[in-house]
Amino acid sequence: VQSGFSRRRVNRLVPMIVGCVDDAVDRALEAAGAARPVDLYPVARRLTLDVVVRSLFGERMAGRVDEIGDLFERPQAYLESPAGRQLPHPFPFTARSKVRDDRRALDAVIDEEIAIRRRERAEDQDDLLAVLAADDSLSDAEVRDQVDTLIGAGYHSTTASLSWMLWRAALEEGVWSALRDEADPAFAADDWDHTLLTRLDLAGRVMRETLRLHPAGVVGLREAVQDIEIGGYRISRGTMILWSSHLSGRDPDAWPDPLRFDPGRFADAAADRSLSSSGAWAPFGGGARNCVGFAIAQTELTLAISRIAQRIDVEPMREAVPQPVGMVVNRPAGGVPMKVAPR
Secondary structure: OHHHHHHHHOOOOOHHHHHHHHHOOOOOOOOHHHHEEHHHHHHHHHHHHHHHHHHOHHHHHHHHHHHHHHHHHHHHHOOOOOHHHHOOOOOOOHHHHHHHHHHHHHHHHHHHHHHHHHOOOOOOOOHHHHHHHOOOOHHHHHHHHHHHHHHHHHHHHHHHHHHHHHHHHHHHHHHHHHHHHHHHHHHHHOOOOHHHHHHHHHHHHHHHHHHHHOOOOEEEEEEEOOOOOEEEEOOOOOOEEOOHHHOOOOOOOOOOOOEEEEEHHHHOOHHHHHHHHHHOOOOOOOHHHHHOOHHHHHHHHHHHHHHHHHEEEEEEOOOOOEEEEOOOOOHHHHOOEEEEEEO
């Protein structure tokens, strides 16, 4: 799967991502014309799903974004339900049976596209499914499961991250206008390729600071591959360990005034790399089990917050950052209600 997320492939997705952001802004402005305030959480969710589907499946599947989103919504909600309700059983007409139906319908959509890609074998396609389908060592079931997992992992988590970014950028004095000042000359240039990211320094730092305070995954699970001692505790090989990027991102030993939102923390590139390598900044994990989609997620979030700030004015309907909610994905409680107007 890693070859499908190479930097070269991600760089070539930049124009598509900007186009998806513009479509999302248009939808937000249309909704604002009918009723205010607008909850930008569904807008962000539709945007991230659009990018996920196009990057995984290519433009041909773009017309089925809403269908794929609907098939994912009920299973995602089911994962948030109490563990007792998720006990396996074969009974029909239950929440679990409806999730099984959604999974079968989604698998049918993916299997249909896998069959097309196996036949075409086009070498110039940039989407991930083409890369996987060209690998004869993978069965159709393995390709399908990879795609299912990648949609599930990259869809709601990126939505939550963008939602936190909207809150933080809108609430912190001067950040929204500074993002706009940076975006105007950056997007005025003709080259909307990967070099666009080099002109969005503040947007990148807003992304990193938001993920420090609000990582989409609050906890992660790892297995110790050798005996090790950490903080006076001896951990035996094979022990399962829960770790938290939420806690490491707020550790006062690593971050001065850790609860303060300050994108300037990441202005020093050398210090930024040091904090990432030490595990203090680890919203995508690290090592061999690092999130495979980290590059496309950071690219999408940076482009999105910059382009949105450039195109619209927002007025948060709350004066404080909302509380987090979610057992699987850490997202802002109550969504992202804001007054929205064209710039």
